[in-house]
Amino acid sequence: MTESLLKPDSNAKLAAGIEELVDAEAGNIDRRIFWDESIYNLELERIFARCWIFVAHDTQLPNVGDFLTTTIGEDAVIVSRGEDGKIHTFLNSCTHRGNRVCFAEAGNSRRFTCNFHGWSYGLDGSLKNVSRPQSYSGKSNLDKSKLGLHKARVESYKGMHFACFDPEAPSLEEYLGEFRWYLDVILDNDEGGIEFIDGNIKSRLKCNWKFPAENFVGDSYHAPWTHSSALIAMFGKQPTMRPDRSYHANANGHGWEFGLDFIGNAATLNSPPIIDYLREQEAKFAERLGKVRSRMVGALSSANVFPNLSFLAGHNTFRTWNPKGPRSTELHTWVFLNANAPEELKEEYRRGVMLTFSPAGVFEMDDGENFENCTAVNVGVVTRQQQLHFGMGLDSKIEHEELRGNVYQSQINEANQRAFYQRWADLMGAETWADVPVR
Known part of the structure; x- marks a missing residue:
């Protein structure tokens, strides 16, 4: 295990108190986890220095x-x-x-x-x-x-390289667990896999890294409100989310909220050639992934691999939220597409991501302002001591004959965020990987 960055006594005391900061069963999260310097230092040790x-x-x-x-x-x-x-x-x-x-x-x-x-x-x-x-x-x-x-x-895993500094950590395969089944929706819907388009956008946000990560792991609740003007400008109305055909799914803190509309996210790229390509490949996707997963390829959705790798199916963008202190995050953004896709689609996806999820994108500007304000307001001594509520969908867990992991009805839910913070708390409070439960 990586040597402790803190004094052993203060480290143990802080770790022992972590469970008091996250009550995932009730959906209550203490705001101090987004501001406290000692908590941030423990994150660097127990999350980033020992996760994949x-x-x-x-x-x-x-x-x-x-x-x-x-x-x-x-x-x-x-x-x-x-x-x-x-x-x-x-x-x-x-x-x-x-x-x-x-x-x-x-x-x-x-x-x-x-x-x-x-x-x-x-x-x-x-x-x-x-x-x-x-x-x-x-x-x-x-x-x-x-x-x-x-x-x-x-x-x-299927072309995605992960690094880990902890020799005691489980293998990447164990770490990803059942979430690999969901990753295959974008990594393996075509026999050629994916490729990253040249280039990497780097930008800074004045926010705690956990706010954007938990947003991508499961917050579709904000979309029709935060992005209302952009959605209406693009579609003339807001896309319909069907609770009976949308879900939250998570495993070990990794999560994906999604509908089964096939092209909801992709449609916002405003590119007919991309939609044509997806429609042409729809039968092949279904043959390779099965009907349910094939409907996720470009659907309204967002996802996060714990702790800080987020992606958007359909928009075809990966991003990492790299901590630079408890109140600053460096965002790295890439664009990808299927390696076997027509060459001309590279520019279509690049332009589409610039339109939507770049520093000047119509959605990312909305989100960034919210992430920064969620962080900044906690400067208040009284404010910082209050709890945040993550209680939506506490009784929504279901058994699904095809979907894997922990599955919850409706993508407008907070089940994946609760799982994200439970994983965070498990790692922060654990002395070694042997003490971290599988969820």
């Missing part, structure tokens, strides 16, 4: 030497394709004085060399060379095998 965090898609690093830089929590990391063809993830911090060894966002390289003293590292993070090696002799002799950049475990 998305770092790259296979198509972003097609060649040996390809790399990108990102963060896991607030740890800067390099993700690269090594000479062995595998994806490696390691700290972007020299083992000599701690300087960054790579300042580029992405590129291709044979080595990563620190510009402070010239220590050079391979594509797998191992120490290859140092400047003036003759200065290290006798007792000063370097053991290069022990001075490489600290590596994370890397495991993949």
Whole structure:
């Protein structure tokens, strides 16, 4: 397990009190989890330093030497394709004085060399060379095998690469659990899988990372109200959500709220070629996924893989909510499509995401303002001590003959948000992974 970032006594005391902050059964959440500095520091240790965090898609690093830089929590990391063809993830911090060894966002390289003293590292993070090696002799002799950049475990699911710094964490397959069945709706509805379109939008929000993550995991309740003007401008009316044909589904804190309307999200991209493509492929989707899942491919929906990987089916955008303190989040956004889709659809999806879920997008501007205000208002000493209510749909759990995981009737619900915060509390209060329950 990662060494505690806090003093053992204060760490244990804080962890023991976490269960008092989240009452998922009643739907009550303490606002302090969005503001308190000590809680945030414990999150970095017990969530981001030991969960599986998305770092790259296979198509972003097609060649040996390809790399990108990102963060896991607030740890800067390099993700690269090594000479062995595998994806490696390691700290972007020299083992000599701690300087960054790579300042580029992405590129291709044979080595990563620190510009402070010239220590050079391979594509797998191992120490290859140092400047003036003759200065290290006798007792000063370097053991290069022990001075490489600290590596994370890397495991993949259908082209999506995740990294984890905790050697005791379960495998990625166990971590995702039954939610893999839902991920296949977008990752495996076509035999060619998906590809990420070149480019990555980065933006900053003055909000706690949990607000956008819980919004994507299950908040369709806000859509007809927050996005009313945009929806009416696009459709002339608001899309109809059918409670009898829509659901919340979750497993281990991962969740997807969805209808079965097939093209509800995709329609907001305002692109006839995208709708035509989906209609043309509808029978193939059903053959590959089954009728129910095929109806989710472009439907009104949103989802989040715990803790901070969100996506929108139909809009074809992945995003990560990267914490930069309890009141700041860096958003990374990508556009994807099926690898076998016509080439001309790349620009259609790119333009559609810019219209809807980019910093200037008609939906994202609405959401960002809300996320920031939800965070900022908690500066008040009295306000911060109050609870938030997440009680919608407490009695809505159902058994479904086809859907997997924990299933709840109606996508206008708060079941997935309660599951998200229960997972958060389970991890925050657990000393080791062995203490984290499967839900």
